Amino acid sequence: MAKAAWPLWSDTEIDALELSYLNDIIQCRDGYSTFAAMGFAYYLVNRQGLTPDNYPVFFRLIESGNPWVIDALVGDKEPAKFLGSIQPNTFMLRECFRMLTTWKAGEIYPKALEIIYGLITLCYQVPEEGYRLYPLTVTDVNNMGKHLDKSKNQMDPLNRTILTTLDRIASLVEPQKPMPSEEIKDVALQANNIRGKFLDMTKQLNEAIPDILLERGNYEDRAVKPIVPEIRV
Incomplete structure (x- = not known):
């Protein structure tokens, strides 16, 4: 019996797949992605902080315009x-x-x-x-x-x-x-x-x-x- 032909995934393809999911999360088109985007916002603010090296990602979250995500970013x-x-x-x-x-x-x-x-x-x-x-x-x-x-x-x-x-x-x-x-x-x-x-x-x-x-x-x-x-x- 022939062995199943499993796809060979390159690191580039895996990175692209991960990025596609992250982009979908940031767009906040449903409740699940909004919840995940909130978590990502908390991670960025509290783990990484706003820096000259990562501010474009913050801009993407701001662009979502989602109130819960913005509140997670801004805090107090x-x-x-x-x-x-x-x-x-x-x-x-x-x-x-x-x-x-x-x-x-x-x-x-x-x-x-x-x-x-x-x-x-x-x-x-x-x-x-x-x-x-x-x-x-x-x-x-x-x-x-x-x-x-x-x-x-x-x-x-x-x-x-x-x-x-x-x-x-x-x-x-x-x-x-x-x-x-x-x-x-x-x-x-x-x-x-x-x-x-x-x-x-x-x-x-x-x-x-x-x-x-x-x-x-x-x-x-x-x-x-x-x-x-x-x-x-």
């Missing part, structure tokens, strides 16, 4: 300062603006947005330095502003963080500074325009931002709760 820390312990770079800012562009307003757990905006605000604390790291466009500014929630006041934590960021960017154009390029001027003026429309109770955001960007979702409707397994002894 202030979300806006979560990424402040490592040196910002162009990759980090590019990922931030990619997420802000991909996410609809309201469809992502606010704490995840506070993490993203906290990093952007830090990078643009000196706006010229931030711009050199990541040259903003008017579209980027619109995708930042679309996450403002006009149903809440300016003291709402998320609104306050976004408004602070827009104010920093608007300061790229100031009377005491040299006249910037037309691209920088357009970015600064749009940041100021969005901020002004939010703060003026007689105005609406769609007077500054295209309607298509202001379509809102609800993160509570799309948040997948973890399924906690019953442990039997």
